[in-house]
Amino acid sequence: MVAPRVTPGHVAVVGSTNLDLIAYTPRIPEPGETIIGDRFVMGFGGKGANQAVMARLLGAAVGMVNCVGDDAYGELTRANLSGFGIDVSHVYTAPGPSGVAPIWVEPDGTNRIIVIPGANHRLTPGQAAAAIAGFPTLDVVIGQFEIPQEVTVAAFAAARERGATTILNPAPGAGVAPELLGACDWIIPNQVELAHLLDGEADPADDAALLGARRRIGCGLVVTLGEAGAALVGSDDRVLRLAAPRVAVTDTTGAGDAFVGAFAFALAAGLDTATALRLGIACAADSVTRPGTQTSFPRGDRAAALLAQACSGA
Template sequence: MSKAVIAVVGSAMIDLTAYATVIPAPGQTLEGDLFTTGFGGKGANQAVIAAHCGAEVHFVGKLGRDLFGDSIAENFKKLGIDSEYVERSDTPNGVAHIWVDANGENRIIIIPGANHEIESKKAIEAIESIAGLAVVVAQCEIKQEVTLAAFSAAKKRGCVTILNPAPYQPLSEELFAVTDWIIPNETEFKELLGQDPTSDEVLKKFRPGKNSIVTLGSEGAVLITSEGNLTRVSAPKVNPVDTTGAGDAFVGVFAFGLASGKNPEDAMKLGVKVASMSVTRKGAQSSYPSQAEIDTLS
């Protein structure tokens, strides 16, 4: 089988994570349990897990010309992620400040830094140039105009486009039009539609005529076809340690599944399994299973 070729147009950040039993209230200072630094950014997370699955991954983005940017570039190289379309900037690399409580739930503030300097023309050039490209993935940690440019170029090539609308921002009609799959979580779904994804009726109202998946955390995910048919996949029961990066794990694995010829339901099932495994470990990319582990889930 030919290799699944994926391009991720997106953010790459360093995660600065504090773990504490209880998250402080406003004005309160509490002692934490652990502090870690790790590789993150929604785009980079999705690229890394797709690479773990065995995909040929091309990353399109911008890193700071600093220690954090150097570390990310070296990590991409180690993982075999093609960085031909990764540029460098004098603006500091993006970072994410993350708090994780005893239940594994997180609160995150991102500072985009160099990620907001990705140029549309460079994204178009990348998408037009990558041989055998099947799937293009993006998120909302970069400027929406860049995603629109990349997806428009992707559709001209006949590629499948996947948008993870996180963190939430209002999306243009132009971007919706060139997005084949949109994958929000429950919070982003409510922001986009104005209602919680709690009933079949509400789910069927979301993007009629287009394919969507809503990730539901410990409840798994639901696929909404362009015809309005629903397919639910439940998640295996696990003890969550840290949910950071789990949604990205799902998106990256789903992209790999489509690019490698799986049907959407099977791609979704694998995505749920990998994401569920990731929440049992600390960190974002550091929590992702290896290719050998993923092979046992297929």
């Protein structure tokens, strides 16, 4: 269900798919220590897949561009995406294991994640470019750092040729290739990732520093700030800060991906950036109230209510 005055657009995600192996633990063990955890959950993740799912749950037509392994995890991943109604015609298969992500979650929702890319790193620039060129309609393309940057460069170049908006989520934090940065319309780091991009030189709490960061980066900038919300600097060089609602936190895993997927949905639907920022914050905040990754994302009537609220300016 979507808000009555919103016409969903078309989003392609070029990125990772992983099987999440989530351990809920009373605390993180010390080196050499073994402790008893609370419970274990196996679910679907990968930053690319998570962002695709969030955009789809809000109503966008979504295509996934990725590579999985020729194992049971790959088959499960493809079936999971299809179950959400995501186009998997450009999810390729390569010999070897699919990507996995062991995740440790503490009682306050804080998480630690190790990504083992597997087949995610087998996707080629040629495959990505051909996939982007092949979608019948396209409004927004999302990329991240869980696949090789040269693949995202090729995808964004193909997106630019089609007039689609490009969004880069530079996670996990790393330096960004100049040719990739030059192909971005929007970049969405968190505070740690912003420090990686700018060698620690930007304080996201300082408006002047964010303005300087946007000019240095050369594209629209959104910094996610966790429980403090997010800040946006567009081409008008104005800083827009919005707070996050206060919620009872259960698990923060995937919250940043919920933000990116929702922000991309809004841009693909032709909504303004302030609405996109509100929607991203709302979906991320809602997701942390439930355990899991994709399973925690708002859907159905809840997703529709958050969209309607964001469109109303509330």
